[in-house]
Amino acid sequence: MNAPFKPTSEAAATFVRRHIGPSPRDVDAMLQTVGATSLAALMGETLPSSIRQKAPLDLGRALSETEALAHMNELAAQNQVFTSLIGQGYSGTILPAVIQRNILENPAWYTAYTPYQPEISQGRLEALFNFQTMICDLTGLDVANASLLDEATAAAEAMALAERHSQVKAKAFFVDHEVHPQTLAVLRTRAEPLGWSLIVGDPLTDLDKADVLGALLQYPGTSGAVRDLRPAITSLRAKGALAIVAADLLALTVLASPGELGADIAIGSAQRFGVPMGYGGPHAAYMAVRDALKRSLPGRLVGLSVDSRGMAAYRLALQTREQHIRREKATSNICTAQVLLAVIASMYAVYHGPEGLNYIARNVHRRAAVLAAGLRKLGFAPTSEAFFDTLTVAVGAKQGEIVARAFAEKINLRMGDGTLGIAVDETTTSETVEAVWRAFGGTLAYADVETGAREALPAELKRTTAFLTHPVFHAHRSETELLRYMRKLSDRDLALDRAMIPLGSCTMKLNATTEMVPLTWPAFGSLHPFAPADQAKGYHVLFARLEKWLCDITGYDAVSLQPNSGAQGEYAGLLAIRGYHAARGEDHRRICLIPSSAHGTNPASAAMVGMDVVVVACDARGDVDVNDLRAKAEKHSADLAAVMITYPSTHGVFEEHISEICDVVHQHGGQVYLDGANLNAQVGLSRPGDYGADVSHLNLHKTFCIPHGGGGPGMGPIGVLAHLAPYLPGHPATNGGTPHPVGPVSAAPFGSASILTISYIYILMMGGEGLTRATEIAILNANYIAARLQAHFPVLYRNAKGRVAHECIIDPRPLKMSAGVTVDDIAKRLIDYGFHAPTMSFPVPGTLMIEPTESESKAELDRFCDAMIAIRQEIAEIESGRFKVEASPLRNAPHTVHDIADDGWNRAYTRAEGCFPDGVSRSDKYWSPVGRVDNVYGDRNLVCSCPPLSDYAEAAE
Template identity: 60%
Template sequence: MAEGTPRFLAPSDVFVRRHVGPRRRDVESMLEVCEAASLDELIEQTIPAAIRMDGPLVLGGDLLDSLAASPDRPLGEHELLAWLGELASRNQVRRSFIGLGYYSCIVPPVVQRNVLENPGWYTAYTPYQAEISQGRLEALLNFQTMVCDLTALPLANASLLDEATAAAEAMNMAHAITKQKRAVFFVSDRVHPQTLAVVQTRAEPFGITVRVGDAATAELGGDVFGVLVQYPDTEGGVEAWDELAKRTHDAGALLVVATDLLALTLLRAPGEFGADIAIGSAQRFGVPMGFGGPHAGFMATREEFRRQMPGRIIGVSKDADGHQAYRMALQTREQHIRRERATSNICTAQVLLAIMASMYAVWHGPEGLRRIARRVRGLQLILRAELEALGYACPREHAFDTLLVTVPANGAAFADAPSLADAAMAQGMDLRRVDQFRLSLSLDETTTLADVERLVAVFAGGAAGSVKLGAKAAAFADQLEFPPEHARSSAFLQHPVFHAHHAEHEMLRYIRRLEGRDLSLTSSMIALGSCTMKLNATSEMVPVTWPTLANIHPFAPAQFVQGYAGLLSSLTQWLCDITGFAAVSLQPNAGSQGEYSGLLAIRGYHRSRGDSHRRVCLIPTSAHGTNPASAVMAGMQVVVVKCDAKGNVDVEDLRAKAQKYANELAALMVTYPSTHGVFEARIREICQIVHDHGGQVYLDGANMNAQVGLCRPGDYGADVCHLNLHKTFCIPHGGGGPGMGPIGVAKHLAPFLPGHPLTRADSSSGSLGAVGAVAAAPYGSPLILSISWVYIALMGGSGLAHATKVAILNANYMAARLGDHYPLLYAGENGRVAHEFILDLRPFKQSAGIEPEDVAKRLMDYGFHAPTMSFPVAGTLMIEPTESEARAELDRFCEAMISIRAEIAAIESGEQSREDNPLKRAPHTAAVVCADTWDRSYTRQQAAFPLPWVAASKFWPAVGRIDNAFGDRHLVCTCPPLDSYELEQ
């Protein structure tokens, strides 16, 4: 903007005001409650001067310059979306036949509009509070049923990050199950290359040897604990693995099968030929490719392995009135709770995408899925016949959707595979290049007969339109089924839910009915400490469904994805500017994966210097549960560091441990601000102690929302930091995923960022060979990176800094209001909290018999989701309001908590019974409140409408308090017909 341009012609900064909840007058009055003269004074009292940035946050890069934006004058929403649309148009939406586990698909419009584009689904939190998550839980139970039925294995989770990480999880699971000193995992040479790469990365720190070869002829000695095959394989072949399953079991090992759900509608299920674990991706069930993600990975296994299964399992329990209710089963068994004994650090799932995949199955039903699969197979048979007639060889006798094609030495229109692939590319079709004389083609739900005709024309050396196959298609109608040794004979998806919603009215109402059972950000604030449930603006979400971003294959030729190249390059630069680091990898597709990747980078750095013996990782007792699990996965030994009475890292204990393990010290993992909600004043000293003893500092960036624009981890001593884009940078939580966890690193760690076997090594994807791949796609889940891109571009540097200041103000305002009613557990040196704070509920157990769970359930009656419960300190609530909540919403939550405190006081005084009171019997459903009888010692009014404003927008929990112990004793992870079992009363 030229100097002197009138203000009304300047780019709009309205978005900043729309993202940040409190108005200027609210800020002023809230500061009075906090007893701070100004917002800047509050920040000075909260963030140690030694780490604050010297100047404003400036976002750089050529792309930002071309946006004509500045840190103080970002573009408005309309202008920015128009500009991003132009950038996205540099991606070419082509006919992709590359395959490798990624397929074009049709997202049912009723699912796209009412799930993917619906904030009622994408702004919900992980369903830890089951009573207000019944809709998501039912949809996830449908997902598990779908997976169990198609794989013919009785237990499934919901869900994993992608197919490659699911394979790595299966390897670790098999290793743990065999419980023998075996260290070899055999992988077929016909699994997808990205799957092999992720498995190899995961195996190395555990001391596991990955042996690759022909599974059909492999010798399985006593050192093998597991075998992984692809079915159908990466070249399209379908093999009968019965004999391999027998040999694997005879050797005392487990068989893992990576499979395709659509193919399993026609093929024998893995569980029917002896598979112990089946894994894969549900992407082609109505989830866009998105240049690689996000997609829901799946895993199914045998019932006896349920305790070793990573991820989340949805099961059936009962509520206080004996009614059926869904919940996350075996919650305390989640792998990261095992900490130092973990074999997985899975935390974020891919809930939103698993729900989409399950709705796809509900919409089509078993016959609809078979119809799609038969059509894909029919087109593949037509293509095979035509190519073979042209002299090409298709060596795999049986195939579903993929053909491996060999170019003959002579007699064909092309001399080799690359020239043939180039010819196809020139006509808008991308094929997978295998080697000099082989390529492969994968068909999908969107493939048409016209596409097949165009392919045949290319292979024949002719022009598009020169081949017509319509008259020949009918000849293949009786060949669609596989021969008996491969064909599926068992039924699947027999539950009524997969047969009742094939009319759009019924499907729409089913989706809406489930949505109505869930509390999301569309209802009220979700003040979860450490989880940052903030505004996910509509303008940030709009690009997710643009075809130029959604319908792009992750391994498309680079010249056709220049829009993504620009978006990812600029986002990487902005994240470097925000964190103060030299390089960023966007590959980790969850916060837990970011932790793992960061520690692998540290491990790689030490090994490059000949310091392989540096394996000790210091972790404070306040650390996130995934921290020690990630350290174990990176091959490190966890040593715990104490915290002092104020919740800070005990610096003297840290110093003593660093000295004790000086020769073995690899890293310190520290969360900043601390998990206790405090900016520790001695963070520079903490980093220096670790560096002085040869270690590196890993900073957990879960609490970055308190730092953006005000301080930078790279400036005050951290060497690596992961960023939860699904927290600080506005990617919505999606009911438990998707997430993204990119890592920023100092210059000396940049060579050790994750690489990928199917893309060139560069500053974004890492240096191939240094660490290896940690996700199936080079950039994790690129589709949702557009959300964070829009957020940062709209906010600008000054807007981001202002948001951080208000996040800290909102937390201190609520702490000031609630501190008169509840003990505030920790605060900084000046009595300030960071962006979150902890209320101590432990005294109420003795005084009134009230536990944090009782307060959590009672909050549902007020229309709120509970804050983080009993973490990082048992018996507490950790509250984080974020900057997006307006003062009125903060006050509503405070009033609810103050009202609950009065209800506790009534128990303490004896006015209310310790057993029969609104907290112990919460939440209250509409059915209970409206029942003919009422036998409780308090009124229906107090139960359902405890404050006047509750009635204005009452959210009714779908079920009463759920019996967790019953659910764990009676695990049901699939949904058979409801009359086939009855819950015990």
């Protein structure tokens, strides 16, 4: 590993000062407001002394921004960017520069939050609506979600969906032997805890005699073979089982869709629609289903509704499906999507349109056909006569010499048992094809071979149906038009580049520009996840150092970087606990204790690993009821597997009894899973591994600055103590063929590897002292807001010394009695003041949870507090009888330009009061593009993809 730079302390401190919002003078003023003599004193009043970190956090000297980028350049230089023709679900692609600059590199898109407030999310919701339409069109199915994490986990979600809906009672699932190996490995991980068995075989010969609840079929197969899957699908449907097709989206522009073949579900990856491989991610997976399955579709679904004026408005639909509501009855723990990547993929389709995508696909296939023709001349006939872009050839003992020559050409091929796979893609040139021929021992000229090459798409499987017929995929072909379209959509959204997003539990902090810069460098973005490890030495230096830093920060002994979301991290952590118990002959331990205040993913994750959830009560202060915990641990002592606890609590308080809770669970043979969602209150001050926790997932998209991207990407690595380290997730690409106690939870060995660069460079520039200061300021900011709002909106939970942690819950519930005002009214009125609402009704229904983070300045905190106080005054006017709640600015919020232009204005308050409340700048005001969205209408009249072109024609007549 390279020795770290040794910067001047002043240069390094500059970044810390710019990351942290309040100035030293502001800090002094805020301490006076909260009644603390110093930051150290405030920390002493906030954290129990028993858990305080004994030594300062030492991560080496922090780097300045310039030095950090120089260091990242050194790491990048250690990676070697070969032309990877490995395939296996990952392809080289060309991201149009206009999309790279204006989506991927644009904070208006990457700093946005999940679109739970639809009025201020119309831009990204429209982009996701386009994504869903694209998926429905290409797959030939009725409903698609707004993306999933990766193809392998999408396959696992589809298997679970099939298990719920299959008419077959058998708990066996059929997996095509042509499925990608990483997908099969993730399916094995998901199936085993639930007692489902997998049958792997040839669906065209082995499926008839298999008693299965469903099957996953790859189209085209991982070897490249294009097979007619209709007989297999017909056999499945006859059994009452579900047919799932994992399909290549680009291939579907020239091949019959899964829907046409009879599939119930289609899954896959949208990576090759403009998203860099990134050594494994992040990428947007997709899932589409027939209409009858839509209410069981995992993940998020964007639907079309209407606003208060009857205008069309997008929103997240059918949210009662989500784990936040269903908890341990949830069928999935997915609480996110890969929004930023789905947006990129949808814009790629908007940019190219159906003709452009078809051209790319035909060009890719032509390259593959010419490659095949040349290989035949050289005596290496492909194993399948029908293919799209991937060939497999038997090479026997010649494999080593061919691979060596390919390496000399800087080309990676896929190595099998006496076979080589070659997958061409959008970036493949005629020179690449000639280089492959040279690796196989020939000196052929592309132009000479091309004249005799024949197409390899089966006539009976050629696509004949139209796709992407909606005008959005035809109206923005020039760069000028696409640029304006993307700008128009971003202008409809409220993201962190405009204003504070005070969401509790979500830690919406600054994503500094320098942290984002290396992300799009080819040396990080263009690597295939299954390229030889010696081509990714820079990445592996980064992984090793990041893992060590995270261990130093948390007090754990080992870290896995594989989980590519917080929910995946929870799942992996519980699998580690399960594996530990099983290895000790105690696999009967299946009881998981979970406080009633827990995030909905906690019980959902426990259910997915086969655990039974027992709920532990919380007391009046919001703390875990230790007596109830003790009683339930005693009752289930013989079968206790784990407790899942969030710390600081979801109520925003450092509970005094955390060590006692850990001790109780350990005394009864259980393990402590500490949810790391609130780690931003602990870094540098306390370490979970020191005070009793055994495992945590770490939300890098919260504490460590990976942008939320409108709802994704995220990363959720897990840290564990030494006794759990053997049960971290393995991966077939890194295990060397050796069985691992716990299989992979994600498609790629290091999850969404490319965005780990963001957290790495953040820690690099902050250093231990800077990270500790950030934590202290995050706690100060939360206590400052609590102090300023207390007289207007009571703070629901505090510790014994009157302090909150990094977030606080304010309680507007009494206002429903006094004025009829709901938490929704306050949230929507905040939009008029230019703010995203805090987290609504979680963990306590009817309340607001606020987390300011360390990167918001005192001025912005004051602007937010002033807005909340002004809203309280508006509520007082309802209480005093000036107007009824139905006629108030709160109930009619958010106000739009349609309101200010309304000639028929007859409300009880003036236009100025509604549209320009006190303190709002008229010149800089954010205008919500739609009025309040009707959620009930949207669910009753579900529309989740663009109407077909025929609807527009009919409307025009």
